[in-house]
Amino acid sequence: MIERVTRVLEYEKMKEQLLPFAGSSLGKQRVKQLNPSFSFSDVKEAHARTSEAAKVLRLKGNVPLGGLRDIRGSIKRAEIGGQLNAGELLEIASTIYGSRMFKAFIEQMVEDEIELRILPELIAEMVPLTDLQREINQAIDENGGVLDSASMELRNIRQQIRSHESTVRSRLEGITRSSSGRKMLSDAIVTIRNDRYVIPVKAEYRGHFGGIVHDQSASGATLFVEPESVVQTNNQLREARTKEKYEIERILQMLSASVSEYTVELSDVVDIMTEADFMFAKASYSKSIRASEPALNESGRIEMKGARHPLIPDDEIVPIDAELGGSFSSLVITGPNTGGKTVTLKTVGLLTLMAQSGLQIPCEEGSTAAVFQRIFADIGDEQSIEQSLSTFSSHMTNIVSIMENVDHESLVLFDELGAGTDPTEGAALAISILDHVYNTGAKVIATTHYSELKGYAYNREGVINASVEFDVETLRPTYRLLIGVPGRSNAFAISARLGLKEEIIEAAKQQISTETNKVENMISSLEDSRKKAEEEREEAVLLRKEAEELHGELAEKLRLWEEEKDRLLQSAEDKAAKHVQKAQQEAESIIFELREMQKNNPSIKEHELIDAKKRMQDAEPDFAERKKKAKPKKAKPEIDKLLPGDEVKVESLDQKGHIVEKVNDKEYMVQLGMMKMKVKNKDLLYISRPKPVESKPLSTVRGRSAHVKTELDLRGERYDNAMMDVEKYLDDAVLAGYHQVSIIHGKGTGALRKGVEALLKRHPNVSETRLGSQGEGGSGVTVAKLK
Known part of the structure; x- marks a missing residue:
């Protein structure tokens, strides 16, 4: 029954669309075998795999899945002691290489703290088999030929072959170049018949060179003769080539035996890489048809x-x-x-x-x-x-x-x-x-x-x-x-x-019957009602949009009014403070004059002068106290509304910090300077929330108006951009008053780490650098102390 359903619903045509997205013959085979599942748990797991592959494609763009070959037949032959040819061994090496590249790619994503579940579990089951790949690649070239370096014996044999070939060709070319020889030859060339070097001799000069006749032309006018002078060397060459053949077979047998030791691991590699290819084929197809997970x-x-x-x-x-x-x-x-x-x-x-x-x-x-x-x-x-x-x-x-x-x-x-x-x-x-x-x-x-x-x-x-x-x-x-x-x-x-x-x-x-007319009229009424409802809904949507825009405009005007009010108040305070300062200076001058007068008039007592000065100080307006009274203490918000980046105060420590993440319903992780600690909700007082900065890459340090973190993450950045980010970050960190910062560059090839170290050493505000300790990220982090 399901076969008929898939046919009439054109399920197979859909699979034909999916097929080109598989990168290997094994992946294409999996696509051809694809059928609907009727197990809810199996369907959920299949969707989880497709979604995880789609996530990787969304973040990375592409995935290294090349090199996978169908080596299952070769694995079985090696398992029963059969000898694999060079091409089969090369396909095994290619599959191992492809699996290693894919494994390294997923491991790097995990190291970059990208949340994945299925792919890390898959690659954990793959053994890299680096030694087997290296052994095959050292013995077989990319065209499937066995290299001289495959064994010392093969190297020596091939040196003998090249020596014998050189000797034979040299002697025969001497004949073709001589004036007497050219008269007796149909053509002044050296050729090969029956794997032996010969020269084309005119039939009438057959006996002149001696040796062996290996072939003749269709007309019989030309004989292909192996002169007696090279017969012995040709025999040695033939013998060396036989030895080469046996040595190559020995090497292939040895490599086949090595493969037989890893048949289980190789089978796992094939299965896992096939599943990965299938997962990313589904994800790529989803992207092409703009699909989403239901x-x-x-x-x-x-x-x-x-x-x-x-x-x-x-x-x-x-x-x-x-x-x-x-x-x-x-x-x-x-x-x-x-x-x-x-x-x-x-x-x-x-x-x-x-x-x-x-x-x-x-x-x-x-x-x-x-x-x-x-x-x-x-x-x-x-x-x-x-x-x-x-x-x-x-x-x-x-x-x-x-x-x-x-x-x-x-x-x-x-x-x-x-x-x-x-x-x-x-x-x-x-x-x-x-x-x-x-x-x-x-x-x-x-x-x-x-x-x-x-x-x-x-x-x-x-x-x-x-x-x-x-x-x-x-x-x-x-x-x-x-x-x-x-x-x-x-x-x-x-x-x-x-x-x-x-x-x-x-x-x-x-x-038309009366009943039919009633039905048609009912349908017409329903359609009119539907259209009217749609029009009213669209009108309601527009009104709501206008109301939201008006609300936003009013909120912005209120904010600007508050800012203008604060600015005017601050200006008035500054002006008043200047007047008070001026009056204070004049009072000080008067007191000085009174002291001078006291010298001449002892009736003016010292305590009276001090009392007068105190009354003048008390008369000075206390703007700070007024602000404190004018601005009520900020209400403590619902704790579940705190977001990463919010500035808070840890009341028990009387320290300000920033929310890093929510640990659970009762605790948050808070950054206090260089220290992170868990703090209970009731111990936190909300202060402010940084405004988002538009049109800035996530990896760059934000402007001074935003919160400057104590660490800068450069992973995934290009080298030149990363160096610019470090320069700007150090300036902001110095202005923020930090004594120590961490630059996260990852391990990778080491180029980014070296660039960061060189920049820090020559930076005027950096006094000392070191690599991170075990708890700080190890060699993937450089810690800099600031002056």
Whole structure:
């Protein structure tokens, strides 16, 4: 049954789209074997794998998955003692290299503190097999030839071969260059016959050179002769080549034996790399169709927002919103042909199959998909000429099979239910079938053009009508799915638009039964109500947007007013302070004069002068006290509203710091200078929240108005940008009054660390540098003390 469903829903065509995203033959094989799963836990795990791969692609752009080869046959032959050829060994080395590059790539992401779960677990099971790769690469070149360095014996043999070849060619070329020799040769060249060096001699000079005749030309005029002077050397050359062949076979056998020691590890590498290739193929396909991960459930609830059929081009597709399994379990889509009913049906069906295959679906974020135990579909013309079945008989045969197997965990899709027979009987049969499927508890979507089914949903709880919108003005379907509104035939409206006389249309309307007219009028009323509701909703959205904008403007004006008030108050205070200072200076001058006068008039007592001076000081206004009274103590906010970066005060220590992260519901991690510590909620007092700085890269240090951290993270930065970041950060750290900062550069190749160390040594504000200790990040961190 599932094979028929995947065929009619074009599941295999979707897999053909997915296939090119697999990078290896093994990955492509996994794609071809892909089928929907009916286990909820398996589907959730498959989605977790696809999502994790998509996360890596989003952060890194691409993944090193090259080099993977299908070496399973080679592994089995090596396991039973067979000898592998150079090409097979080279494929094994290539696969090992590819696995090592992928393992290092994932390990680096983990080191960069990128949160991953599945991929680190996968690569943990892979043994690098570096020694085996090195052993193969030292013996076999990239073209599959065995290198001289494979063994000392092979090196010596090949030196002998080159020596013998040089001797033979030298002697034969001496003959071809001599004047007497050229007369006896058909051509002054040295060639090879039967793996031996020969020269082309004219037949009449056969006996002049002696030796052996290995071949002759088609005409018989030229004999290919091995002169007697090189026979011995050619024999030695032939013998050396035989030794070379045996030595190469020995080396290949030795390498095959090495491979046989790691057959289990190599099999694991192949399996894991195949799974990785498959994961990233699914993720890449998701990216290409702009898919998202759906929320999964076992209750049969579907909510696909902006769903798009992946086989329809983007410039032709109209996204639909499909819903099922919530307040209703049956959806009946009515309306004229070519309106898009079947596309809607296939979209929901195919996207459900994709979701149950661990693939993300081309919908908007926040969509929901269900995992069904059975999926049934009766779509398209399945007429069988061989069995002499009509369209109706073919559909009914399929429906009978569905009725026998459907249960409460099923999704059933019917296209043009009851079509192909008498309309009255077909409509009655369609209603009966829908009732039966509904009573089993299954979720069902059915399309039909029977007007009798338009009122079906109004008499059944849990069933709802839907239609595909049709624009009478343009005489074209819009392909928008309208849930809750049954479809109209639009025959009269279309005929009128095309110019049919009004009296003919009116006469036709008289032929329609009263009940049918009531249904059509009801549908028309529903459509008008829907359009009015949509217009009112759009108007409400605009009003809300305007209100939000007005609120923002008022808030900004209030903020500016507060700032202006503070500025004016500060200006007044500064002006008053200057006057007070001036008065104080004049008073001091007067007291000085009084002291001078005291010398001449002892009646003025010292304590009177001191008392006068104290009264003048008390008369000075206390602006600080006024500010303290004017500004009430900031209310302590709800602790769960504190965010990383918020400035707080640890009341028990009377120290200010910044929130690093929320540990749990009762504690936060707080940065106090160079120290981090856990602090209970009740011990924290909120002070301020730094304003976000726009258009600044995350890796650079922000302006002085923002909080300057005690560490700078350069990982992932280009060298030149990193050096500029360090320069700016040191300036900001000095202005912030820090005595010590940490530069995080990671371990990597060491180039960034050396650049940072060189910059710190020549910086005028740095007094001392050292690498981080074990608890500070080790050699991936450089700690600098500031002057």
